[in-house]
Amino acid sequence: MSLQEQLNTAMKDAMRAKDSLRLNTIRMIRTAIKNREIDERKELDDQGVITVLSTVVKQRRESAQVYRENGRPELAEKEEQELAVVMEFLPSQLSDDELKALIEEAVTEVGAASMKDMGKVMKVVAAKTTGRADGKVVSELVKARLSA
Known part of the structure; x- marks a missing residue:
């Protein structure tokens, strides 16, 4: 079953269960996919679809962080609940x-020796980790590896 079919099925299940948060989140995902x-x-x-979902995840994480920094924990919680659905x-x-x-x-593949090669390494790693790892975490690990 494709991801789009899974989203459609999940949306129907959320409608039946009257789960508005889940329903609204899935509708938002489907809209983002349709726009792309x-x-x-x-x-x-x-x-x-995984690329679009990764973008949505990044947006939700950033929004939750901004809400927390600005003293809006209720909005941050909502973003985190939506993030859990997207994940x-x-x-x-x-x-x-x-x-x-x-x-x-x-x-090893690109022969990276210093921080100058970070872009090359990130390009290779990002292609393999799309949707399976947070880009920020990947970037920090690459920096740590290249600066060692």
Whole structure:
């Protein structure tokens, strides 16, 4: 079953269960996917949907952080609840050890020796971790590896 079909099924289940948070979050995801399809003038495959979901996850994390910093914990909680719903549709997340192994492979592959090569390493790692790891975490691990 494709991710779009899973989203449709989950939306119908949320309607039946009268779960408004879940329903609204899935509708927001489907809208983001539809907008990307319109922009690209083609139907997205699962990889394209994962890319959109990754963007939504990043937006939710950033929004929750901003709300917390500005003393709005109730809005931050709502963002985090939506984040939990979105995460259900992404592939399982990579552990730190798995990320470090991928980073090592990428460093070897591109022959990175210093921080100057961070862009090259990030390009390789990002392609392998889309939807499976937070880009901020990946970036920090790459920096730590290259500055060592």
